[in-house]
Structures are given as C-alpha cells and as structure tokens.
Amino acid sequence: MKKLYFTIFTFFCFSLHKAHAQFETVRDSVVQLYGIVMTSDSLVGIPAVSVTIKGQNRGTITNGQGVFSIVVLKGDEIEFTHVSYKPKTVVIPKNLEGNQYSVVQLMIQDTVYLPATIIKPRPTPQQFARDFVNSKVPDDDIEIARQNNSAAKRRILISATPGDAGEAANVQFRNIANKASYAGQVPPQNIFNPAAWNEFIKAWKRGDYKRKN
Template identity: 45%
Template sequence: MRKNLLLLLLAVLSFTAFSQTEKEEKLIQFSGLVMTSDSLHAVPYATITIKERMRGTSANAEGFFSFAARLGDTIYFTSVGYKPAVYIIPTALTVDKYSVIQLMTKTEYYLRPTIIYPWGSREAFRQAFLDLRAPSDLEELARQNTEREKLAEAAKELEVNGNEAARRQLQARAVKYSYMGQLPPQNIFNPLAWAEFIKAWKRGDFKKKD
C-alpha cells in the first residue's frame, strides 16, 4: 500500500513539473510597434533584447518588430536618443500571437562644443599667419577693389535707403547752418581739390576716348 502511494505521489509531481515546464516553454509570436511617447512617431531600428536569453532583434524603419518569445520573458527596448523601456510578456496568455505598442521617451545629451584647429598652439597659429603670403594677383585685386575711385563709383550705383537719405539731409543742413551769415568756401580755392585735378589730368582722365 505504501509503495502504491509513493508511486502515485511521484506521478503527480512529474505531471505537475511537466505541465509547468510546458507552460514556461510555450512560444508565442510577439510583435508590435515602437513609437515615441510624445508624438506617436515610429522609432526606427530600435534594438529589442530578451533578457533571459540575451537574444533579440531590431525594429524596421517603421518601428515594426516580430519574433518568437516565451511567456514571462522580459523584453528590453533601446534606441539612441531614447530612454530604455522594459516590457514583461504576461504568463496567463492563452493565444499564440501577442501584439503591443511600446512607447519610448526621448532623452537629450548635451555635448561640450569642440573647436578643431589645424595648429597645435596659439604660437603656431601666429607664426603661420605671419608667414602667410598672398599671391600677387590676389594682392593686386585687393588693391584695385580698395581704390578710392572704384569705391566712389560703386557707391553711386547703390540705392539710397531711408536712413542714408535722412543722414545726408541732416549733414547738408548742418553744413548750411555752420556757414550761416557768410559765404561758403568754394572748391576752386581748395588745395586738395586742385591736387586731385592735377592727378586726374596727368592720368589722362580728360582725354577724349575713341
């Protein structure tokens, strides 16, 4: 009698262990979408890992994923720029397919600004700047662009805005008020004007052009 009871007890324990193992080993198709928690946009290529087996997959460009998992598995969701998320598959499922929408929260990483210079030190930069020699054609071009005559011609072609017109009018009034009660000076007696006239005459600015 005792022997029969012992055999019955072993059979019950074996059946219970087998049922529990079968339940734990039950596989389901676990799928879903990984989305942002604030705007519900897809999180592309998120990494999905099963903690117990350190296996997993990754979502596609639309945030979709699908893989085989077990009941009770702990699933980790990670992606650059987002806080990690955890989901535990329920153990009481009776279906072989299970879908979820996993939300992830954005996180911000502040990096210190980095400026890269081609010189090893300030002294090296100073020496390189002093040793810099611009090509002669560039020097000539810079000299021509800064000639007074060309600057004056360029200024004439520019349209006068409201601020410039007001400034010129105020300057003209200031000059007029400064010579009030007396004759304003004539450029014919201005030595600087005569010097500019002589330079222009020597350059041939007054010759007729064919």
C-alpha cells in the first residue's frame, strides 16, 4: 500500500512540475509590443494604422499620435497596414530576452491609381433635357423617413417585424391567463365579436387580404 501511495505521489509531483514548466514557458513567450508608426520622410505619427498579428483575428490601431501597444508572442509576425501607405511586416525575435519589445516603424506613402473615367456630353441639348427629366434621383434621408412614416409602410413594418422578448412573454402570459379564465368551458369565438368584425371590414377595405405578387 505504501508503494502505491509513493507511486501516486511521485506521479502527482511530476505532473505538477511539468504543468509549472509549461506555464513558465508560455509566460516567457508573452511579449508586450509597443511603439510608434511614423512617416518615413517627415517623421510624423500616423493615426489609424492597423497593427494585426498575421494569421490571427487580433490586433489594434494607432492613436492620434501614431502610438500603439499590443500583447504578442515571440515569433509572431506583425503587419502594419494603412490605406495610404505601403504595408510593413515586423517579426518578433524568438530569442528575445525579456517580455517587452519596442519598435519605431516607418511607412512610405503609397499612390493608388484609380481607373480612368471618360466624361462625354450629350449630342444635343434636347437629348440632355430628356435624359435629365427621366433620370432617377435617389431619395434622400428626409424622403426615406417620410415614406417610412406613412400609414401603409407602418402596417407593412408592423406585420413583418418580429416581436421582441418582452412582447413574446406578454403574449404567452395572456394565453395562459385566457386558458385559466375559461378553464372547463368553451372560450368565446371572435365570429360573434362586433369589434373583430369591425377590424376585419377595415382590413378588407384597405386591401390587406389582396394577393401580393
């Protein structure tokens, strides 16, 4: 029995030592990367530069002065990208001593060439006037808001918008209350309800029951 206890204790100590060694290895591989991203010609901080770890969905952006800070691992590849500058890549050394690494990353401006656009006038003023009158002008925000506030659009939105959690809970509670109120008897039918007939006639006049293509 003592031999069994000694074997279990030895295995436990070995596992604990192995887990501690793995934890120390992981903790030693974590690096606090910080620095500044600047233009290569004037040494001015570049804001809104994406600082991402290659192969991972994790990163940060530089602040208004071009300064950034992010936690990485030794051996990670850090990509610096911006819409107006050429991308840069920095590799964190695997044999880095310590857990901090600072960089001053310089970026070169990149020129983006858009495809050429050729503007041609209409052959005659009459054709221009005809095309101008028949052209479709997109609705602005005020017109879209006015259309959404119309009675017909509100009815469509009400019928198509699903209820939230609170509304669903209220409907369930009303159903439970109705079942409890008419327990042991037949609940009233809306076919004999004048208010229900009034709503049906209004909906029929509005055309709610017409077949929609």
